Amino acid sequence: TGGSKGGRGALVVLEGLDRSGKTSQCARLLSFLKGKGYNAEGWRFPDRATSVGQMISSYLANDSQLDDRTIHLLFSANRWEKRALMESKLLSGTTLIVDRYSYSGVAFSAAKGLDIEWCKAPENGLIAPDLVIYLDVQPEKAAERGGYGGERYEKIEFQKKVAEHYHSLRDSTWKVVDGFLPMETVEEKLRDLATSCIQDCQGNPLTNLAW
Template sequence: MLIVIEGLDGSGKSTQVAKVREYLTGRDGQAPEYLHFPRFDAPVVGDMIARFLRGEFGRMEDVHPMIVALLFAEDRRDASALIRRWLQEGRTVLLDRYVYSNIAFQCAKLSSPEESAALEEWILRTEYEVYGIPRPDLNIFLDVPLSFVSGRLAAQREGSDREYLHGGQDIHEADLDFQRRVREVYLRLCRKDPAFLRVDCCGTDGQMPSAEEVFERIRKVL
């Protein structure tokens, strides 16, 4: 089974991925195989993706999103043989971001609905049909309050998954309005794909619930 967790930058996704890994280990009696995309150690494109996100190729709007989408797609194509082998061995595979991240973050950069729809179709065709990467059995979108995302992105975030920034800021994380547009694309994708499940991560007070409460909502759809 191939499970994907999606979410905005600063959404607490890494915390929930860790909880899902622990839950699947207990449920299945063995740890799931796991990958986080993008892989900054991926051959050729890993370093290029890191450099783009650090802003070394210019501002976000200076690089056409189709070019950026191709870099992320190449990363998944390189990993696809490994993912396919795990699935053939009967393993559960958990992925932190996958194709829908590519669509959400790149299509959010386009103001024209027609151009956005065309890029979405191009990404889906390139990744699933041309590259033939495995299709997920379950996609989960963690829909968190933008106020929570704003607070997380404004704070200094640390961890091994931030090393690619070399102490700088990810250009995708510098603009809260961009994250709002990314969320809109994610929600549209959830409405189109019945296998893409939105998990509401908003409390009754409009704020972010505890990590444990969010995980309970995720567990119900696993």
Template sequence: IEGNKKVCRGALVVLEGLDRSGKSSQCSRLVNYFESQGISAELWRFPDRNTDVGKMISAYLTNTSQLDDHTIHLLFSANRWEKRSLMETKLKSGTTLIVDRYSYSGVAFSAAKGLDIEWCKAPEVGLLAPDLVAYLDIPPEKAAERGGYGGERYEKLEFQKKVAESYKALHDVSWKSVDACQPIEDVEKQLQEIVFDCVTECQKGKKPLS
């Protein structure tokens, strides 16, 4: 006999934006906020540099290895696929996941190199769909001023301008944009409101996980 246990799942929340838009800062603030509200939440990030695939990605990003553009694209995607089932288990057990970059980074960065956007999207099909995508909106020039770019492969103004264009092409009405040029606490407040609404919707169990 199937039980009729009430489903109370976690929300899959994704933060996207250019390098230095403030994603990592805001992701940790969000997790702290939800924990203070008694809501179970975890911080996730892609690339996850700890797996074998993640180590290959990290070597590429730090310019210690060279890879064909298609190859690195598929590795970024594989890095999400290797975490998919754990992601599903966590969400079903009621944990909200605050994810620092996801498929949109994968598509936006590879498309910025000139790869066909439909080709870029294909390996992402079948990954879990986010309940919310929050976009930290900042002009590339402003982002470049923040703390200085490190030495990683994509941290160059000209390339970030192209990434901004690809993000624009991916943006749909369901995305929530936040002005990432505001003081860090103001961005935090706005994100809290947007994300809290999404988390409570998911907890009611009305939105199936897809």
């Protein structure tokens, strides 16, 4: 099988603007990997199931108001509260396909005007992804895909700023995939990227984000 054979799992993160196709591609990738016999799980941030996640969820729905720095730290805390479980899953051989991570944390908060270095600081020490796949879409075209929902950040002008900040976060672990390619083409690219990452990360220890 394509299982882990005693090795560690890979931390694979998908990032992108709202309506970039991230969430459906995560699901497709996960079922492909499971079908191939890989030990894999799908995660997403924010994880709305925890009590911190519930505060985030009500903020996003505009049901509560929070200071920009306060909500930033709650998003970060929501990753920190999952860090130990994430580490043990990876070390025991489970690959995690994660819909949004620290890059969303920094890009969305910086788009509100917060200092980017301040935004990065609380992310340091979280587990560094082995691979970040950025699904690249233009905000205007993304909005045409059935439009944004009613959540707080789903506005074109704001999404443009988020895209600029995502751009400045790109590093050697990033692969940019055109989110407007046909769905099957995107899917195939993600399969190739993820399976090579799972193989290639075997010799590498887990590391932490150090921004």
